[in-house]
Amino acid sequence: MASNSTTSGAGKTILVTGGSGFVAAEVLNAFLSRGYNVRTTVRNDSSADKIKKSHSKYINQLSFAIVKDVQIPGGHDEAVKGVDGVVHTASPFLLQVEDNERDLLLPAIKGTTEVLASVQKNAPNVKRVVITSSFASVVDVSKGNRPGYAYSEKDWNPTPYEVAAKKDAPAAVAYCASKVFAEKAAFDYVKEHKPQFEITTVCPPMVYGPSGSVVTNLDNLNTSAADIYRLMNGSCKEVPETSFYGWVDVRDVGEVHARAFESPEAAGQRYLTVSSGYTYQKICDIIRKDFPEKRNLVPEGTAPYPDVYTLDNSKVKKQLGVEFRSLETSIHDMVVQFIEIEKATGKA
Ligand code: NDP
Numbered sequence: 001m002a003s004n005s006t007t008s009g010a011g012k013t014i015l016v017t018g019g020s021g022f023v024a025a026e027v028l029n030a031f032l033s034r035g036y037n038v039r040t041t042v043r044n045d046s047s048a049d050k051i052k053k054s055h056s057k058y059i060n061q062l063s064f065a066i067v068k069d070v071q072i073p074g075g076h077d078e079a080v081k082g083v084d085g086v087v088h089t090a091s092p093f094l095l096q097v098e099d100n101e102r103d104l105l106l107p108a109i110k111g112t113t114e115v116l117a118s119v120q121k122n123a124p125n126v127k128r129v130v131i132t133s134s135f136a137s138v139v140d141v142s143k144g145n146r147p148g149y150a151y152s153e154k155d156w157n158p159t160p161y162e163v164a165a166k167k168d169a170p171a172a173v174a175y176c177a178s179k180v181f182a183e184k185a186a187f188d189y190v191k192e193h194k195p196q197f198e199i200t201t202v203c204p205p206m207v208y209g210p211s212g213s214v215v216t217n218l219d220n221l222n223t224s225a226a227d228i229y230r231l232m233n234g235s236c237k238e239v240p241e242t243s244f245y246g247w248v249d250v251r252d253v254g255e256v257h258a259r260a261f262e263s264p265e266a267a268g269q270r271y272l273t274v275s276s277g278y279t280y281q282k283i284c285d286i287i288r289k290d291f292p293e294k295r296n297l298v299p300e301g302t303a304p305y306p307d308v309y310t311l312d313n314s315k316v317k318k319q320l321g322v323e324f325r326s327l328e329t330s331i332h333d334m335v336v337q338f339i340e341i342e343k344a345t346g347k348a
Contacts, residue, residue, distance in 0.1 A: 001020050001148075004255055007034065007035035007230075008034050008035065008262060009031060009034040009035040009036030009037075010035040010036075011070075012084040012085070013038070013039060013082060013083045013084055014030060014035050014036045014037070014038050014039070014040070014083060014084065014085045014087060014261070015036040015038075015039050015040070015045075015076075015079055015080055015083045015086045015087070015123075015226060016031070016038055016039075016040045016041070016086075016087045016089060017040070017041045017044075017066075017067070017070060017076070017084070017086070017087070017088045017089055017090040017111075017115060018040075018044050018070070018088075018089045018090025018091070019038075019040030019041065019042055019047070019048075019051050019064070019088070020043070020047040020051065020208070020213065020215050021044050021049065021089055021090055021213065021222065022205075022211045022221075022222040022224065022225055022250065023132060023207055023211070023250060023253055023254070024089045024187070024213070025042070025051075025054060025055075025211045025212040025213035025250075025254075026211055026212055026250045026251050026253060026254030026255075026291070027132075027244065027253075027254045027257045027263075028040065028051070028053070028055055028062075028212070028254075028322065029164065029212050030249075030254035030255050030258035031059040031087075031257075031284065032055065032057075032062070033257055034258060035061075036059060036061065037061045037062075037063070037079065037205075038062055038063075039059075039062075039063045039064065039065055039078050039079065039083060040062070040065070041062075041064075041065050041066070041067040041070075041090065041221055042062060042064055042066060042067075043064075043066070043067065043068055043069070044066065044068075045066070046067075046316050048064040048317075050213075050216075051214070053214055054212050054213055054214040054284055055206050055212065061317070065078065065079035067079060069107070070090045070091070070107055070110075070111030070114065070115070071106060071110035071111045071114055072114065073114055073117075074114075074117075074118065076114065076115050076118035076119070077118045077122050077224070078122075079115040079117075079118070080115075080118050080122050080123040080126070081122050081123065082121050082123070082125075083123050083125070084125050084126065084233065085126055085127070085128055085129070085130075085261055086111060086115065086119055086126055086128075086129045086130070086233040087129070087130045087131075087132070087261065088111075088112060088115045088129060088130070088131045088132065089132040089257075089259050090103055090111060091107065091108045091111060091112075091132070091178070091179070091182065091221065092107050092108065093175065093223045094175065094177070094223065095171045095172055095173065095175060095223055095226070096171055098173070099167070100164060100165055100167070100169055100171060100174035101165040101174075103173050103249075104163070104164075104171065104174045104177075104178040105165055105174060105177065105178045105181060107178075108178035108179060108181065108182040109178065109181045109182045109330075110133065112180070112182040112183075112185055112189075113186070115129075116129065116189045116190075116195065116199075116228055117189075117193075119195070119197060120193060120195040120196065120197075121329040123342060124196060126196065126197045126289075127196065127198065128197055128198055128199070128200065128260075128261055128266075128267065128328050129186075129197050129198075129199045129200075130136070130199070130200050130201075130202060130257050130260045130261050131182075131183065131199055131200070131201045131202070132202055132204075132257070133179055133183040133201040133202060133270065134176075134179040134184070134203055134204060134205070134215060135151070135201045135203055135205035135206075135244060135246055135272065135274070135306075135311065136176035136178075136179040136180070137156065137176070137179040137182075137183045137201075137203055137245075138151055138153070138155045138156065138157060138177060138180075138203055138272060139151060139155070139157055139176065139244065140145070140155065140157060140158055141157075141159075141173070141176065142159075143266070145245075145306065145307070145308040145309060146308070146309040147308060147309070147310045148307075148309075149310075150191050150236040150310045150312045151246075151272065151309055151311050151312065151317070152271045152272060152312040153203070153269075153271065153272050153312075153315055154211070156180060157177065157179070157180040157291060159173060159176065159177040159180065160344055161177065161181060163177075163291050164177030164178070166182075170192065171238040172243070176193065179294075179318050181202075181272070183201050186199050186201065187201075187205050188197065188266075190207075190336055193235060198267040198268050199268065199269040200241070200255065200261070200266040200268070200269050200270070201268065201269075201271070202256055202257055202260055202270075202271050202273050203271060203272050203273060203304075204222050204248045204253050204256075204274065205244050205245075205246030205247055205248060205272040205274050206246065206247045206248075206278075207226065207247070207248055207249075207250050207309060208224060208225075208227075208228055208245075208247055208248075208249065208250065208331065208332075208334055209249035209250040209252075209325065209330040209333060209334050210250070210251075210331050210333045210334050210336070210337035211225070211227060211250045211287050214235055216224075216345065217345065218233070218338070218341055218342065218345060218347055220301075223250050225334075226330070226332055228335075228338075229338055231280060231284055231287060231298060231299070231326050232287050232291070232294050232297055232298050232335060232338065233297060234297040236299050237299060237307075238299050238301065239280050239281050239299045239300075239301035239303065240280050242278070242279040242280050242305060245255060245277045245278065245279070245306075245309060245311075246274045246275075246276070246277055246307045247274070247275060247276070247277075247278045247309075247327065247330075248273055248274050248275045248324060249275060249325040249329070249330040250323065251325070252275065252322065252324050252325055253273060255322065256271060256273045256320060256322055257319070258259070259320040259322065260320065263319065263320055265319050266319065266320065268322060268339055269315075269317070269319070269326065270315060271315060271316040271346055272311055272312060272315065272316060273316050273317075273322075274311040274313045275313070275325060275326070275327065275330070276324070276326075276327060277305070277308070277310055277311065277325035278327050279301045279303070279305060279306070280285050281301050281302075282305070283305075283327070283331055284298050284301060285300055286298070286327065286328055286331045286332065287335055288300065288336065290328075290331075290332050291335055291339075294335070306310075333346070
């Protein structure tokens with residue numbers, strides 16, 4: 001997708017929650033490049049300092065608010081004051097936790113409703129809140145690979161809360177449920193409280209590509225970047241089984257958030273924000289082809305593309321006018337970034 005550097009945002013301020021995140025870094029870029037002032041919430045000063053470095057080009061448009069936990073009642077009351085729009089990205093994307101309810105479900109769900117409550121109470125100018133949801137909120141994993149089925153915005157993950165909250169439920173199940181309950185809670189909030197704003201939800205599957213976030217430690221990547229880095233650092237001896245057959249570039253996800261904010265048509269909509277299907281086999285093939293120096297660390301396989309569901313991106317393309325980057329471009333650029341970080345951190 002071509003980068004959009006209009007000045008549609010001049011004079012307006014957007015609050016982005018969770019600015020330290022992998023996805024948020026590109027949400028920041030999409031709004032900053034349009035001329036918006038962006039205030040972002042972080043949990044501590046050290047996260048703010050990292051964002052000041054990664055987004056130094058826009059330092060005069062950036063400000064910060066410390067919110068130690070997204071689910072604190074009234075926690076965003078100050079942060080939302082004076083803003084013209086809100087993008088809520090902060091939510092745990094973790095696949096190893098101690099307690100599914102405490103560590104995944106509650107921060108996602110309460111975090112979302114608390115942000116909305118703060119906006120309703122303290123930010124009268126906000127007419128649109130964009131929420132980062134996920135394909136996790138769409139997919140029905142109990143149906144397996146569903147050959148021939150095309151997931152769309154009409155689908156909702158049907159996992160019951162009690163199943164996801166169980167101590168022994170896999171964290172991946174709880175994470176997916178955290179996204180569907182948070183997204184439903186947001187639509188329910190609007191129905192029940194009739195606030196001054198409308199919401200739009202963005203539902204990406206796995207998000208890859210180079211993010212503008214500061215990475216100082218390749219052993220501590222966010223979940224989706226780690227998902228790719230393991231394929232090129234020697235830790236996978238065989239091509240792993242693919243978990244979700246859909247992906248999108250992080251830069252395109254940032255762009256979709258900005259378009260979802262600006263588009264009148266996006267009010268009350270959800271957007272399945274996907275480039276295409278993929279497998280880890282395809283990704284390994286791209287890395288092996290483009291980076292011969294890494295070939296001995298990348299597993300080699302021959303598995304053909306399986307007969308699995310597809311993800312329908314026609315609505316986001318039509319209504320928001322987006323074109324998505326290809327898997328080849330995204331993975332190539334991401335690996336270039338990993339190699340730069342390896343060199344900078346002495347891991348090369
Ligand atoms: P990251 O782990 O990089 O970012 C998560 C962000 O949420 C961080 O800013 C983190 O803050 C913040 N956060 C998490 N829990 C809390 C909390 N309890 N209180 C305050 N802040 C919190 O993940 P991603 O960038 O990948 O994910 C961002 C969003 O995108 C999430 O909503 C996720 O569900 C969604 N998403 C991501 C996909 C992906 O493949 N990456 C796919 C689909 C959706 P801190 O840095 O301080 O921990």
